[in-house]
Amino acid sequence: MKAVRCLVAPLAAVLALTAGSASAEAPAKRVVLTKADAGRALEVSPGTDIEVRLARYYDKPRTYTWDVPQTSDAVVLRRAEGRTTPEGSASAVFHAKNEGVATISVTRKCRPDSGHICPLIIVPWKAKVEVK
Template identity: 35%
Template sequence: MKTTTSLAVPLAVGLALTAAAVAPASAATAPRTYQGSAAPAEVVLGNKDNYRTVAVRSGDMIRVELKGSRSAGSVWAWDFPASSDFAVLRPAGVGQSGNGDAWGDFRALDKGTAEINSTEQCYPEAGWLCPAVIIPWKVTIVVQ
């Protein structure tokens, strides 16, 4: 029994080393090359990105996901995000949900600077009151 065990361990180690030597290189270690420029990127922005400046490349997509909130008797809801300059940052779709969330997709076109703006405000349910407050949200996008 001892002889079998002592031969099995070196045999298993040898097989493992042989398999590693003949295995093809993994995709993680293979170098990546791109023809022309890199693929367009997607930038996702949310509530916490208020008043940020973000640099992107022409062709990149910017997705805005603003989260509203609900409290007893009211919903704090976002308006549709909007671009300040369609020649620089073109809207590709916007939407809202009943829970106060709003979203928007924008394509970076030409070099320049544009803002994406939205506002959040309170909408009361019947018999409730809301403060007369409008909360602005703005991100500056620099297309390079």
């Protein structure tokens, strides 16, 4: 009987500590999108952060750079931050505020090396986000 009492007290203490942390609010979810996610459709819940990370890349003799990612509907997805780097990478974080559908889009630009030209092709990067 004495052994049972020795085990019950620590168990009760652990349960009391974990019960308090279970009621704490869960941290916001974060989804990260990259160049490979072009054309992706995703579903998120309100409160989710969507981070877009697009690295500039070099395809001899051209460098491809990105503009700052944009949202088609700021009521659904509010951009919390967005920037480009001097070398041409881009990033942004969007916060899913309200239910609905919005598209995150970015334009890619070509910068040719000296003596070369860029093709006259525009390849947009887009991701469709449904918040529900």
